[in-house]
Amino acid sequence: MNDLPTPSRVAAAIEALARLFGDRLLTSRPAREQHGSGESWLPATMPDAVVMAQTTEEVAAVLRICSQHSVPVIPFGAGSSIEGQIHAPHGGISLDLSAMNRILSVAADDMDCTVQCGVTRQQLNEDLRATGLFFPVDLGAYATLGGMAATRASGTTTVRYGSMRELVLGLTVVLPDGQTIRTGGRARKSSAGYDLTHLFIGSEGTLGVITELTLRLFGQPAARQSLMCSFPDLEAATQTVVAALQCGLGLNRIELADALQMTAINRYSKTDLPESPTLWVEVTGSDVAVPHDLGLFEDLARDGGAIRIERAEDTDAANRIWRIRHDALSPPAR
Ligand SMILES: Cc1cc2nc3c(=O)[nH]c(=O)nc-3n(C[C@H](O)[C@H](O)[C@H](O)COP(=O)(O)OP(=O)(O)OC[C@H]3O[C@@H](n4cnc5c(N)ncnc54)[C@H](O)[C@@H]3O)c2cc1C
Known part of the structure; x- marks a missing residue:
């Protein structure tokens, strides 16, 4: 890279930003360290x-100033990414978007909502509770929806609902020169124009800063049940999943951990589970369909050679077995 930021350019950018942001521009070592580490090893x-931004206009101002001075900008959501995405190897400005946390609209009949990028998935689902709707991407981390779109996040429910790629209908994005654009819209069947929305999803802040997202929502299923089952090898576990998908069971979540992960899980969660490939499965649907589909899954697992099946009999038991899976990386920080 031959255009690294020089100390004088960085100083000029910081001076211009300080005039606009006052005490929302932080230069203390703890603040900079926190924004340059995340959950990565x-x-x-x-x-x-x-810089702590609060509006799309402020984001645009930051990008305009930094582009004028050729200083890198690294958007920061909740800092939960695990592959070093928020690190600043060439210095520059960390653009903290966590204060952009307003839910702008919820259209219950249309089953969509528009939120600012710093809204977390937990905050959105808490807010939606009374509507009977929810946003399904469930990744076991405390993360912002802007960060989740930027990393094209998926989660345990991807088998049923898809990942961020499938669930974002439109975006407001500030481009590196400070220009603001809107992509997509609320119509489900529109094919008009370039599909710019999907260009930005997964671009990890390199093409622009997402400031608002329009998201699809779903109705809460009437019933849900979970089980965990261990298999002698990966082939048996995956064949069981393929058979279940081909049968059209109401699978809501499926996760697989291999033998090495199970050893780590036993050590971390103080469990005594077989140290062999293990599936976590959740079935959702109507009160009649769920026990039927879960029973069918158990039959398929037994036919596939399952060596242990644990069916969660109630919500507490289901939460316990899914907690074990979510803790396989590390517990959410907040
Ligand atoms: C315990 C744990 C479990 C996880 N499980 C899963 C999983 O099951 N599936 C999965 O896919 N991922 C998983 N992840 C990773 C997770 O997807 C990311 O950590 C999360 O999506 C990042 O969101 P964030 O708000 O923390 O973004 P940050 O970590 O702050 O940022 C992530 C990236 O997006 C950019 N960015 C942030 N906000 C914006 C914005 N508004 N506009 C443009 N760019 C932006 C940043 O510059 C950075 O490149 C897990 C992480 C943890 C810690």
């Missing part, structure tokens, strides 16, 4: 400063 690499 890689050593922290700090930005030169952190």
Whole structure:
């Protein structure tokens, strides 16, 4: 890279940002360290400063100033990404979007909502509770919806609902020069124009900063039941899943951990589970369909050679077995 930010350019950008943001521009070492480390195992690499933005216009101002001074900008949601995405190897400005946390509209009849990028999936689902709707991407981390779109996140329910790629209908994005664009819309069947929305999903902040998202919502299923089953090998586990998908069972969540992961899970969660490939399965649907589909899944698992099947008899038991899966990486920080 031959256009690394020079100390004088960084200083000029920080001076211009300080005029606009006052005490929402942070240069203390703890703030910079926190914004340059995230959940990654890689050593922290700090930005030169952190800006706490509150509006799309402020994001545009930051990008305009930094582009004028050729200083890198690294958008920051909740900092939960695990592959070093928020690190600042060349310094620059960490653009903290966590204060952009307003739910702008919920259209219950149309089953969609528009939110600012710093809304977390937990906050959105809490807010939706009374409507009977929910947003399904469930990744076991405390993450913002902007960060989830930027990393094209998926989760345990992807088998049923898809990942962020399938669930984002439209975006407001600020481009690197400070220009603001809107992509997509609310219509489900529109094929008009370039599909810019999907260009930004998964671009990890390199093409622009997402400031607003329009998302699809779903109705809460009437019933749900979970089980966990262990298999002698990966082939048996995956063949069982293929058979279940081909039977059209109401599978809501499926997760697989291999033998090595199960050893780590036993050590971390103090469990005594077989250290062999294990599936977590949740079935959702009507009160009649769920026990039927879960029973069918158990039959398929037994036919596939399952060595242990644990059916969760109530919500507490289901939460316990899914907690074990979510803790396989590490428990959510907040
Ligand atoms: C315990 C745990 C479990 C996880 N499980 C899963 C899983 O099952 N499936 C999965 O897919 N992922 C999983 N992840 C990773 C997860 O997808 C990401 O951590 C999350 O999506 C990032 O959201 P964030 O708000 O923390 O973004 P950050 O970590 O702050 O940022 C992530 C990236 O997106 C960019 N970015 C952030 N906000 C914006 C924005 N508004 N506009 C443009 N760019 C932006 C950042 O610059 C960075 O490149 C897990 C992480 C943890 C810690």
